[in-house]
Amino acid sequence: MSNCNLPFDIDLDYDKQHIWHPYTSMTAPIPCYPVESANGCLISLQSGETLIDGMSSWWACLFGYNVKELNEAATDQLSKMSHIMFGGLTHQPAVDLAKTLVEITPTGLNKVFFSDSGSVAVEVAMKMALQYWQSLGKAKTKFIALKKGYHGDTFAAMSVTDPDGSMHELYQDFVTKNIFTKQPSIAFEQSWQESAMDDLTRLLKDNHTQVAALILEPIVQGAGGMHFYHPNYLKAARALCDEYGVLLIADEIATGFGRTGKLFACEHANISPDILCLGKAITGGYMSFAATLATTQVATTISEGKAGVFMHGPTFMGNALACAVANANLKKLLTTDWQQLVSTLSEQLQNRLNRCKTLSNVNSVRVLGAIGVVELNQAVNMVEIQKQFVDLGVWIRPFGKLIYLMPPYIASEQQINTLCDAIYQVCKNMD
Numbered sequence: 001m002s003n004c005n006l007p008f009d010i011d012l013d014y015d016k017q018h019i020w021h022p023y024t025s026m027t028a029p030i031p032c033y034p035v036e037s038a039n040g041c042l043i044s045l046q047s048g049e050t051l052i053d054g055m056s057s058w059w060a061c062l063f064g065y066n067v068k069e070l071n072e073a074a075t076d077q078l079s080k081m082s083h084i085m086f087g088g089l090t091h092q093p094a095v096d097l098a099k100t101l102v103e104i105t106p107t108g109l110n111k112v113f114f115s116d117s118g119s120v121a122v123e124v125a126m127k128m129a130l131q132y133w134q135s136l137g138k139a140k141t142k143f144i145a146l147k148k149g150y151h152g153d154t155f156a157a158m159s160v161t162d163p164d165g166s167m168h169e170l171y172q173d174f175v176t177k178n179i180f181t182k183q184p185s186i187a188f189e190q191s192w193q194e195s196a197m198d199d200l201t202r203l204l205k206d207n208h209t210q211v212a213a214l215i216l217e218p219i220v221q222g223a224g225g226m227h228f229y230h231p232n233y234l235k236a237a238r239a240l241c242d243e244y245g246v247l248l249i250a251d252e253i254a255t256g257f258g259r260t261g262k263l264f265a266c267e268h269a270n271i272s273p274d275i276l277c278l279g280k281a282i283t284g285g286y287m288s289f290a291a292t293l294a295t296t297q298v299a300t301t302i303s304e305g306k307a308g309v310f311m312h313g314p315t316f317m318g319n320a321l322a323c324a325v326a327n328a329n330l331k332k333l334l335t336t337d338w339q340q341l342v343s344t345l346s347e348q349l350q351n352r353l354n355r356c357k358t359l360s361n362v363n364s365v366r367v368l369g370a371i372g373v374v375e376l377n378q379a380v381n382m383v384e385i386q387k388q389f390v391d392l393g394v395w396i397r398p399f400g401k402l403i404y405l406m407p408p409y410i411a412s413e414q415q416i417n418t419l420c421d422a423i424y425q426v427c428k429n430m431d
């Protein structure tokens with residue numbers, strides 16, 4: 001115990017014996033690199049090496065690590081209260097955050113439910129949709145989701161995540177069966193064809209009387225394959241939901257807060273969903289927090305229905321510390337010329353990743369906003385490739401056939417070049 005505060009003495013062996021890491025085995029875990037600290041876009045390892053961060057801690061940090069304003073907001077709030085139960089009590093950080101979210105999200109989303117993680121925000125959205133129809137006396141209990149979509153690891157979230165070949169395949173006999181439409185076939189920059197809506201149209205036509213909502217990740221399908229699809233798909237999906245009396249849930253947990261070049265990806269198609277999920281970058285990567293927003297109509301219908309209340313209320317709902325940090329993060333975002341930062345990053349990623357196309361094992365290279373993706377022809381050996389990246393001084397964690405970059409918005413040109421060159425080098429070594 002006495003050496004707990006010696007950061008250079010992380011007990012890796014204990015970690016390996018006792019701690020589960022994401023999606024790994026307890027008997028043959030993938031090696032973990034012990035981190036001492038992180039600052040700006042740099043991660044400092046125990047070994048003394050520093051790595052340029054290409055992942056933003058899974059899409060979460062916008063301005064890098066150890067951000068002055070966010071630290072100050074957290075410290076200020078700590079001296080007031082870190083947390084207070086949200087049942088029957090409220091506080092300024094929550095009110096301020098709700099105000100900002102209502103103001104900056106697509107129009108109509110006026111009611112805010114705070115929760116603790118992205119997956120829970122999705123559970124909440126799905127429960128809202130179910131309660132909405134229940135309140136109207138309609139037996140609509142199915143969801144339509146997109147193939148290759150990803151919405152989280154809890155059970156309801158898994159039930160709308162593509163069951164085939166995904167990480168959730170293992171539980172498919174237990175997970176509620178929902179309806180899946182084809183992955184949107186037209187990519188973001190391709191020319192539009194109406195026929196891309198045929199499958200969704202048919203499914204809605206055949207099933208709308210039992211479908212509560214269509215849930216999708218607008219424009220960017222993230223963890224399911226880093227696919228960027230055409231804004232017209234989203235626009236048409238919104239119109240179809242209206243036509244068939246189905247709610248639209250937009251999961252912007254990964255895309256929210258500027259990552260795709262718009263503050264919210266729904267803006268690419270100029271649409272508003274009925275329910276919106278936010279998470280990941282909301283606290284700038286500082287702590288776990290999420291929000292589900294709904295239209296007044298959805299909220300009112302639920303509230304005037306049989307139950308008279310919305311039945312959800314996590315212990316750490318509206319956590320004051322997280323709200324305070326989220327407020328500081330959003331203030332920083334909205335007072336920064338983030339459009340400029342993201343479009344500069346976009347250009348740099350585009351220019352520098354392009355030469356990966358010359359390699360025969362590279363299938364495609366695509367960039368949208370501050371997201372750069374190199375798709376290979378074959379899945380990579382994660383352990384081996386991670387070590388190569390660390391040796392090159394970068395932190396990049398591929399999955400399957402995908403090597404991608406999602407750098408903090410403050411990454412310098414030189415840092416982006418180093419990240420892109422590392423990807424080129426590693427792909428070349430495999431070629």
Ligand SMILES: *Cc1c(COP(=O)(O)O)cnc(C)c1O
Nearest residue numbers: 117118119150151152222253254
């Ligand atoms: C990460 C993610 C989630 C799940 O969020 P967690 O905080 O990991 O529970 C849900 N939806 C999308 C689109 C995500 O990218």
